[in-house]
Amino acid sequence: MKVFGNGTLTITSVTEKDEGDYLCVARNKMGDDYVLLKVNVMTKAAKIDHKSLSDHKVSYGGELKVDCIASGLPNPEITWSLPDGTMVNSIPQSDNSGLRTKRYVMFDNGTLYLNEVGMREEGDYTCYAENEIGKDEMKVHIKVVVDAPIIRNSAYSVVKVPYGETAVLNCSAKGEPTPTITWTSPAHRAIVPVSDKYQIANDGTLHIHKIQRFDVGNYTCSARNVAGIDKKVVHVQVLVATPLINGIESSGIIRKTVVKDQRVLLDCKANGSPLPRIMWVFPNNIVLPAPYYGSRITVHRNGTLDIHAVRISDSVALLCIARNEGGEAKLQVQLEVIEGVEKPQLRNPPTESIQLTNGILTLNCSIEGKPMPEITWILPNGTSLLRGTTIFRFNHRLDGTLVIRDPSVSEVGRYRCVGRNSAGYVERTVTLESNRKPEITNKYSSLVSIINGENLHLNCLSGGHPLPKLTWTLPNGVVLTRPQTTGRYSVLNNGTLTVQRTSVYDRGMYLCQTTNEHGSSSLSVSVIVIAYPPRITKGPAPVTYSRPGVAVQLNCMPLATPKAEVVWEMPDGLQLKVGVQPRLYGNIYLHPQGSLVIQNPSNRDNGVYKCTAKNVVGSDSRSTYVYVF
Known part of the structure; x- marks a missing residue:
């Protein structure tokens, strides 16, 4: 208490004990005077306002924030009791306090805050508010929400992989927190993520x-x-390919006629998976493996038998065998060595024209000579077929005849039969002509969809001899003729239309039309271009709290087609653009996926941070207020 010269009485830090009657007396020689004052001390017990009545659910790894706002006279002191009994108040923790307590922050208004919530944070939290008059408490139950892992497409599956290739086994999972992916081999051993044999990608593949x-x-x-x-269980099967010799499966027989004292090369090129082992078998079961190097006979690594200065006695039957884990293939060669040579001669006219018919079409080519000529058919597209070879619907028989099964307009054109031996060369040409209107061999059974910005390829395959006229009509009515290039649009020689860098304006109906003297055919294709505006699926919270010096990450991950451009606006108005490579602007780090990291935050970094994702279709944005305390 203090009495001033003017008679004023001052009482500091009033308590209940100061309540009562106070008498002020004034006295001098002339007499006395007094006044009675009654003092009542106003008090109010501590009370927690707006008590939370329901459980709080917090995502695993997220933020925990529970308010405890209390009133009273005098102002109540607030403390929190954690699930393990630890007490937390607004007094800063000392350096030797427990790590668990340090992870919690209590603001001056009584709010309890924690980031990166784990399972041990689940339980009952109690807020206590107390002053000299009374106390109050509030109990809050915190439930940490977690999602068990779920593997997408977890059904048992079988993956078939060619021998020697790379097997790719997918395994992507969702859950909260993000699941950890591990793989176990058929021997029940854990697979190391990175080795010469195995590699586990970030997505679990x-x-x-x-x-x-x-x-x-x-x-x-x-x-x-x-x-x-x-x-998830994935069964891996290894595919082995049965050997093929010179493109022929199983057994084949060829005849080879050569002149005495010449060099002869007999091909036995084997394909298969794994790579076949090759050997040549001579009479009396003499086996020469590849490679083999003798004085007169060599077997090269590719299986070719090389005989120098052939003799009449070399007229024998030879057998080439190719083996692997998938089986074996054989090629029998009847080698004939003769004394003289004769130039190849045609038994058929050198040129012939035939009409396209249904069923089986036969093109004859009979050639004689010494040694026996090697006959090759050359198709209109330039493909060469040796004797005994079958490709698609073409079969070159051992007698030199070319057989075409179920020919269509696509097979129309000029076929060349070539016969060669050491004495010369002869050629016969057979022209296959069509008496039909052109056919378009490919079809589109549904809409063609393409993502905005990608290149569009529409096939319109129509062959013939002569080649029919082909045009493409675009959705805007423009007509392009084969071959032609106009801006982003090109029609190739094979009839394919390409559109570079498609946009939403390229959607619509495309019409291909082919015409010859017998009629025309058409093909229509409806194209849709996929594009949608950005949507930020993972953005920052409205308010982001951070401690000085503790890095804080602000997420901004948009979904968009085409890909969105991401720009961050700083509190001072500066705009930072996210690039394909990480970028560092002083204290700010920009991740290529859109996240912004304040590496060493201080109160100077407080303010509103705005993320904007934009593409040609639209935009989306998220903002957060960063508070560094």
Whole structure:
């Protein structure tokens, strides 16, 4: 208490004990005077306002923020009790306090805050408000929400991989928190994420390099987090290709006539998976493996038999065998060595024209000579067929005849039969003509969809001899003729229309039309161009709290077609553009996926940060207020 010269009485820090009657007396020689004052001390017990009555659910790894606003006279002191009994108040923790307590922050208004919530933060939290008059409490139950892992397309599946290739086993999972992906081999051993044999990508995909037969079996993908586990089994099969010799499967027989003292090369090129082992078998079961190097006879690594200065006694039957794990193929060569040579001669006219018919079409080519000429058919597209070879619907028989099964307009054109031996060369030409209108061999059974910005390819395959006229009519009515290029549009020689860098204005109906003297055919294709505006699926919270010096990340991940451009606007109005490479602007780090990281925040970084995603269709934005305390 203090009495001033003017008679004023001052009482500091009033309490209940100061309540009562106060008498002020004034006295001098002339007499006394007094006044009685009654003092009542106003008090109010501590009370928590707006008590939370329901449970709070917090995502695993998210932020926990619980308010506890209390009133009272004098102002109540607020403390929090954690699930493990630890007490937290607004007094800063000392350096030697527990790590658990340090993770919590209590603001001056009584709000309890924690980032990166884990399972141990689940439980009952109690807020206590107390002053000299009374106390109050509020209990809040915190439930940490987690989602057990779920593997997409988790059904048992079989993956077939060619021998020696790379097997790709997919395993993507969702869950909260993000599941950890591991793979187990058929031997029930954990697969190391990175090795010469295996590689596990960030999305959980397993790559098995140079697959062998011992890699066959069940591979198990496990997705784990604190909420549980999910598994997926993928069975890997290794495909082996039965050997082919010179493009022929199983057994084949060829005749080879050569002149005495010449060099002869007999091809035995084998394909298969794994690569076949090749050997040549001579009479009396003499076996020469590839490679083999003798004084007169050589077997090259590719299987070719090389005989120098052939003799009459070399007129024998030879057998080439190619073997691998998938089986074997054989090629029998009847080698004939003769004394003289004769130039190849045609038994048929050198030129002939025939009409296209249904069923089986036969093109004759009979050539004689010494040694026996090697006959090759050359198709209109330039493909060469040796004797005994079959490709698609074409079969070159051993007698030199070319057989075409179920020919169509696409097979119309000029066919060349070529006969060669050491003495010379002869050629016969057969022209296959069409008496039909042109056919378009490809069809479109549904809409063609393409993403905005990608290149569009529309096929209109129509052959013939002569080549029919072909045009494409665009949705805007423009007509292009084969071959032609106009701006972004091109019609290739094969009839394919290409549109570079499509946009939404390229949608609509495209019409291809082919015409010859017998009629015309058409093909219509409806094209849609896919594009949608950006939508930010993972953005920052409205308010982001951070401690000084503790890096804070602001997410901004948009979905858009075409890809959206992301720009961050700083509190001072500066705009930062996200690029394909990480960028650093002083204290600010920009991730290529759109996130912004304040690496060493301080109160100077407080303010509104705005993320905007934009493409040709539209835009989306998110804002957050960063508060560094």
